Amino acid sequence: MYSVNVPVPGRVRELAADLYPSLSRFDAVREDHSLLLKRLGDADHVTQLQHRAHRALEGAPAVEARVTGIDYFAEPPLGDAPVVYLAVESPGLESIHDDLVDTFGAVDGLEAGDYVPHVTLARGGNLEVAREVADREIEPIDWTVSELEFWDGTYKLPVSRVSLPA
Secondary structure, eight states: OEEEEEEOOHHHHHHHHHHHHHHTTSSEEOSSOEEEEEEEEOOSOHHHHHHHHHHHTTTOOOEEEEEEEEEEESSOSSSSSOEEEEEEEOHHHHHHHHHHHHHHOOOTTTSGGGOOOEEEEEESSOHHHHHHHHTOOOOOEEEEEOEEEEEETTTTEEEEEEESOO
């Protein structure tokens, strides 16, 4: 599965590390953190998929993003529940997501109107523990998104980067 991801700044990774003791009660805790902007799917010709993604991003500006708190999906459309995450507010990222949806289409239940910008922290386990973690207060983290990554989900590696403005 290929995707376009948003790298997160060190302050977001530090917050995730600080939350680790609270997350250890979940079935799976994320070690690497990024924000999934758009799933692109699998490809026989990765170069063509990458080229389409880069073309869809032409003219995209650098945008502001803000981690506003901790939340959870009690019943995520995919995978084990619950999913605990850092909530991200960014009208600019949502706009870029919409542009990518126009080019690649939407994954039902996950994208377009259902898209929720977030950084996954952990998944699987007890819903009450998810509520406890989500009740924690955090200081908001603001940053400028100045690049995006074309991500290879099989190898969990970025294939290329796109600087913003593109």
